[in-house]
Amino acid sequence: MSEHHKDIDQPTGVETTGHEWDGIKELNNPLPRWWLYIWYGTIAFSIGYMVVMPAIPALPGLGTNTRGLAGQSDRIAVAEQVESLRAQRSASGSALLTASLEEIETDRELQQFAMASGESAFGDNCATCHGAGGRGAKGYPTLADDAWLWSGTLEGIQYTLQHGIRHEEDPETRFSLMPAFGRDRLLERQQIDDVVNHVLSLSGREVDEAASSRGADIFAAQCASCHGANGTGDRTVGAPNLTDDIWVFGGEYRDVYNTVYNARNAHMPAWGERLDEATIKSLAVYVHSLGGGE
Amino acid sequence: MSRVTLITPKSPPPAPPPQDLYAKRKQIYPKLAHGKFRTVKWLAMAGMLGIYYLVPWLRWDRGTGVPDQAVLADFAGERFFFFGIEIWPQEAYYLAGLMILAALGLFLVTSLFGRVWCGYACPQTVWTDLYIWVERAFEGDRAARMRLDAKPMSFNKAWRKVGKHAVWLLIAFVTGGAFILYFHDAQMIAQTFFIGEAPLSAYWFAAILTFTTYALAGTMREQVCTYLCPWPRIQAALTDEHALNVTYRYDRGEPRGPHRKGESWEGRGDCIDCKQCVQVCPMGIDIRDGAQLECIHCALCIDACDEMMKKVERPTGLIAYDTDIAVARRAAGMRTQYRLIRARTVLYAALMVAIAALMAWGLLNRGTFEVNVLKDRSPPYVRLSDGDIRNGYTLKLVNKSGEAREMSLEANGIDGLQLEVIGLEATEAGRIFLPVAAHGVDRYRIFVTVPQETAGGRDHFTLLLQDTATGELHGNRTSFMAPGD
Numbered sequence: 140m141s142e143h144h145k146d147i148d149q150p151t152g153v154e155t156t157g158h159e160w161d162g163i164k165e166l167n168n169p170l171p172r173w174w175l176y177i178w179y180g181t182i183a184f185s186i187g188y189m190v191v192m193p194a195i196p197a198l199p200g201l202g203t204n205t206r207g208l209a210g211q212s213d214r215i216a217v218a219e220q221v222e223s224l225r226a227q228r229s230a231s232g233s234a235l236l237t238a239s240l241e242e243i244e245t246d247r248e249l250q251q252f253a254m255a256s257g258e259s260a261f262g263d264n265c266a267t268c269h270g271a272g273g274r275g276a277k278g279y280p281t282l283a284d285d286a287w288l289w290s291g292t293l294e295g296i297q298y299t300l301q302h303g304i305r306h307e308e309d310p311e312t313r314f315s316l317m318p319a320f321g322r323d324r325l326l327e328r329q330q331i332d333d334v335v336n337h338v339l340s341l342s343g344r345e346v347d348e349a350a351s352s353r354g355a356d357i358f359a360a361q362c363a364s365c366h367g368a369n370g371t372g373d374r375t376v377g378a379p380n381l382t383d384d385i386w387v388f389g390g391e392y393r394d395v396y397n398t399v400y401n402a403r404n405a406h407m408p409a410w411g412e413r414l415d416e417a418t419i420k421s422l423a424v425y426v427h428s429l430g431g432g433e
Numbered sequence: 434m435s436r437v438t439l440i441t442p443k444s445p446p447p448a449p450p451p452q453d454l455y456a457k458r459k460q461i462y463p464k465l466a467h468g469k470f471r472t473v474k475w476l477a478m479a480g481m482l483g484i485y486y487l488v489p490w491l492r493w494d495r496g497t498g499v500p501d502q503a504v505l506a507d508f509a510g511e512r513f514f515f516f517g518i519e520i521w522p523q524e525a526y527y528l529a530g531l532m533i534l535a536a537l538g539l540f541l542v543t544s545l546f547g548r549v550w551c552g553y554a555c556p557q558t559v560w561t562d563l564y565i566w567v568e569r570a571f572e573g574d575r576a577a578r579m580r581l582d583a584k585p586m587s588f589n590k591a592w593r594k595v596g597k598h599a600v601w602l603l604i605a606f607v608t609g610g611a612f613i614l615y616f617h618d619a620q621m622i623a624q625t626f627f628i629g630e631a632p633l634s635a636y637w638f639a640a641i642l643t644f645t646t647y648a649l650a651g652t653m654r655e656q657v658c659t660y661l662c663p664w665p666r667i668q669a670a671l672t673d674e675h676a677l678n679v680t681y682r683y684d685r686g687e688p689r690g691p692h693r694k695g696e697s698w699e700g701r702g703d704c705i706d707c708k709q710c711v712q713v714c715p716m717g718i719d720i721r722d723g724a725q726l727e728c729i730h731c732a733l734c735i736d737a738c739d740e741m742m743k744k745v746e747r748p749t750g751l752i753a754y755d756t757d758i759a760v761a762r763r764a765a766g767m768r769t770q771y772r773l774i775r776a777r778t779v780l781y782a783a784l785m786v787a788i789a790a791l792m793a794w795g796l797l798n799r800g801t802f803e804v805n806v807l808k809d810r811s812p813p814y815v816r817l818s819d820g821d822i823r824n825g826y827t828l829k830l831v832n833k834s835g836e837a838r839e840m841s842l843e844a845n846g847i848d849g850l851q852l853e854v855i856g857l858e859a860t861e862a863g864r865i866f867l868p869v870a871a872h873g874v875d876r877y878r879i880f881v882t883v884p885q886e887t888a889g890g891r892d893h894f895t896l897l898l899q900d901t902a903t904g905e906l907h908g909n910r911t912s913f914m915a916p917g918d
Contacts, residue, residue: 156454169456171660272825274812283825286818383818384885428855430815430825430880 257425303409321400468736609642
């Protein structure tokens with residue numbers, strides 16, 4: 140040892156490690172030892188972590204990743220969180236069950252809760268057909284406007300949600316059938332043309348007057364029983380008002396002709412089979428709020 | 434082949450050096466200093482600790498329904514309270530401005546006076562000082578502590594060590610506990626904490642800060658400044674030869690050497706190499722080696738040296754706040770000069786003034802009332818049964834003041850436009866009044882209907898809100914959508 144001369148780097152006065160590359164010497168500024176121990180600690184931790192937590196991915200032939208001793212699983216964690224959320228909400232949820240729809244709508248706290256849960260349930264279940272915010276689409280009524288086929292009251296909306304429309308599995312479903320006047324040969328093509336002209340005249344369109352007046356008689360005989368003598372519709376059978384500007388299946392001549400010829404008997408499932416009562420009530424309050432509530 | 438011969442060493446490689454690549458920590462036993470800087474540091478410490486522990490208990494009345502804690506980061510309520518100032522989440526830029534101001538303040542002070550932050554105000558310094566004070570109370574001053582550590586374990590050593598660590602842990606816990614007082618109502622959380630009813634996060638943060646306080650101030654100390662803190666590296670870019678730093682005036686001190694009473698001071702420096710400056714140093718360095726990364730500029734060596742200089746009847750100030758350039762110029766026989774006003778100090782000061790002014794202006798002129806109109810995206814418009822077109826909006830009224838308000842609402846800009854607020858009836862005169870709660874956000878659903886004759890494509894209208902008490906007006910121009918182009 141006594142032969143060893145410390146190699147000191149002149150400008151800095153720091154000892155070197157003795158390693159030299161092309162005249163460049165490595166200085167030895169020793170790292171604190173605790174720093175080294177912390178590094179060892181992280182290695183020990185990572186080994187423990189690998190044992191306790193899922194760490195090694197599925198290898199070919201192994202089938203699955205390692206599960207770890209702690210049994211930690213994001214899937215289970217999510218399920219637990221959903222469960223605890225449900226428990227948290229059950230207080231408000233049961234309040235929804237006991238309160239009437241009117242009470243829900245007037246109680247600020249209940250109303251906010253119902254609106255929030257109604258909105259998310261609407262997005263999950265209803266928006267597929269009725270569109271976000273109830274904007275509607277051809278064949279699927281707009282829920283944000285002021286026209287209703289069956290009922291726009293809170294109770295009416297709740298009933299529609301519960302039992303559906305023309306949902307034959309449910310005996311209490313809202314039901315009616317419009318005949319397919321053309322397909323079933325109830326009316327000749329010329330007669331259909333006449334009645335369509337009359338129907339369009341009801342909402343003030345420019346039509347062939349002669350055809351329209353011929354169609355008026357056919358309308359009185361074939362259509363008025365459901366759509367009313369003036370064409371203002373009948374909610375008890377879900378017959379649309381033909382005098383307004385709202386056309387679920389389109390208000391052009393072609394659309395209306397098609398409707399009379401083939402009939403439209405749209406279907407909506409009975410959500411009572413799939414959603415719980417509190418959710419249906421929340422949905423009723425939400426749909427009622429979209430803009431057409433009566 | 435010639436390349437191989439080039440890198441082959443001509444002589445055998447040197448034997449591996451014996452020194453270790455890892456250094457064991459050298460325990461530092463700072464001696465208690467006496468003097469004006471020590472006094473200033475005691476006062477600074479008392480001030481800093483006092484602010485930290487007592488501020489959460491200050492009250493500030495803001496009216497009912499709002500916390501009355503003067504300084505509170507209310508995460509649950511999404512508010513930050515600082516005395517009369519109430520910051521909402523969307524105004525977090527005030528906090529950013531505060532951080533920028535603090536950073537610039539640090540830059541300015543560092544370029545003027547060196548690392549005063551490190552020496553007097555940094556929590557690491559303050560709590561380490563406090564911990565060393567406790568250590569001294571149990572184990573005595575430097576010499577006694579060194580003797581005690583050298584001795585084998587005994588009852589005397591054991592109770593002193595246990596007592597020291599117990600008090601350290603207690604201080605650490607009080608520190609961690611005080612931290613959470615800034616995030617909850619201090620009185621409430623102080624009670625619920627001890628009966629196990631505080632939120633889990635409160636226990637976590639109290640535990641984390643207890644641990645870090647104990648570890649950093651008790652056991653890590655100078656290692657934090659030397660190895661963990663980025664500031665010593667950054668400050669090298671901020672100080673220059675004109676910055677006042679704790680400096681050994683080698684022009685006066687060298688050549689150093691022991692001095693016996695009665696000996697002449699001719700031909701020698703004033704430094705008597707008594708090493709008092711090294712003994713009081715909490716970082717364990719020798720200030721006479723010049724400015725160093727480790728030096729936190731606590732100025733305790735100034736106190737230690739001045740004491741010695743008085744004893745040997747030489748002028749004090751052999752170690753003092755001085756600049757590199759002043760010392761160098763004196764050593765070269767030139768006149769010293771101090772330049773506090775330099776390009777960088779002026780720049781930092783100007784930036785600070787500008788940002789402080791900007792923030793003050795923003796705070797003084799910020800509205801306490803905001804109107805946000807969110808148009809429904811779906812449906813963009815609704816055709817009503819009579820053919821008129823209706824658009825839906827959500828009106829968000831943000832009231833940051835402590836007063837409830839009532840706003841009258843009207844809309845104009847499109848012929849035949851009709852306004853309806855869900856849940857509110859218009860008065861007979863056709864006016865609608867919206868109540869707005871204090872310290873809150875109120876939401877209203879609005880329907881705007883335009884006759885089909887005047888609707889078409891994209892149009893605009895203005896929602897006008899007027900405070901019925903003060904007459905304050907807020908307008909919001911928004912769009913109306915209808916089919917067509």
